Amino acid sequence: MRKDDKALMKEMTPLEKYYNKFNEDKRLDTRHGRVEFITTMKYIHENLKGRDKPEILDVGAGTGRYSIALAEEGYRVTAVELVQHNVGRIKQKAMNKGLWRERTDASYRGSVAAYKGNALKLKRFDDASFDMVLVFGPMYHLGDFEDRVKVLTEAKRVVKKDGVILVAYIMNEYAVISYGFKERQINKCIKEGMVTEDFHCVKDISDLYYYVRLEDMESFNRSAGLKRLKVIAADGAANYMRPVLNSLTEEEFNHFITYHLSTCERGDLMGASAHTVDILCRED
Numbered sequence: 001m002r003k004d005d006k007a008l009m010k011e012m013t014p015l016e017k018y019y020n021k022f023n024e025d026k027r028l029d030t031r032h033g034r035v036e037f038i039t040t041m042k043y044i045h046e047n048l049k050g051r052d053k054p055e056i057l058d059v060g061a062g063t064g065r066y067s068i069a070l071a072e073e074g075y076r077v078t079a080v081e082l083v084q085h086n087v088g089r090i091k092q093k094a095m096n097k098g099l100w101r102e103r104t105d106a107s108y109r110g111s112v113a114a115y116k117g118n119a120l121k122l123k124r125f126d127d128a129s130f131d132m133v134l135v136f137g138p139m140y141h142l143g144d145f146e147d148r149v150k151v152l153t154e155a156k157r158v159v160k161k162d163g164v165i166l167v168a169y170i171m172n173e174y175a176v177i178s179y180g181f182k183e184r185q186i187n188k189c190i191k192e193g194m195v196t197e198d199f200h201c202v203k204d205i206s207d208l209y210y211y212v213r214l215e216d217m218e219s220f221n222r223s224a225g226l227k228r229l230k231v232i233a234a235d236g237a238a239n240y241m242r243p244v245l246n247s248l249t250e251e252e253f254n255h256f257i258t259y260h261l262s263t264c265e266r267g268d269l270m271g272a273s274a275h276t277v278d279i280l281c282r283e284d
Helices: 001-009 014-021 026-031 029-049 065-072 084-097 145-158 172-182 186-191 213-222 240-248 250-263
Strands: 057-059 074-083 111-116 128-136 159-170 226-233 275-282
Touching: 001 029, 001 074, 026 226, 029 128, 029 226, 029 240, 029 250, 029 275, 057 065, 057 145, 057 159, 065 084, 065 111, 084 226, 111 240, 128 213, 145 159, 145 213, 159 250, 172 186, 186 213, 240 250
Parallel strands: 057 074, 057 128, 074 111, 128 159
Antiparallel strands: 159 275, 226 275
């Protein structure tokens, strides 16, 4: 590693250092990741239906998995990403596919423009600029109630009056079941106060991920003046049964996808999903 690279790493936040090494594309290409991606894209398409030349803002775009896929379908996407390394990856992938859009290009075509930015402050964008705002990463990492409401408030500001906001979360029960019981860390979690008496995960300032329940999501929405249209289980049971999914034939896996899509709106299955997507609109 060069000297200037070491200096840059020292200046990065723990989150930036983590995402410099984390391969989000690889995760979404796994069987359990494909469940999440296919499901989320279904509901993106559902909420874009009937919109003429929609403008899409992808906040916390990572390396552009959704941005690039939507641009390939002919949509005009603007990506905002905190980690500079990821912004570079988005640009390179878009350029390789002929999808890169310069910031001065106002034409509507399947394309991506990417900016380094923060979900808490989308000041480069005007009010009511986008038909759809995707927030598929920031809520995983923000632990403070006020910060989460600020992200939603900013998304509300930049979305059009009849626009839609899709917000992804990692669920509390998934963390408790997976880490607490499956990995047999529950004694440690209780002893160190990592969960409350009713097993609600307690945030710690050093944590990179934070977990919520449906009632937490509802309180964020109320505070931001947003109304829920629908909430979906983006991956349902998929994360709990990774070895099983990996052992399925492609035909069997396609049946699982069909099963999941037929149940992902059921409220009785929602809380234990690893990821949920809250589909929201402005109250006014």
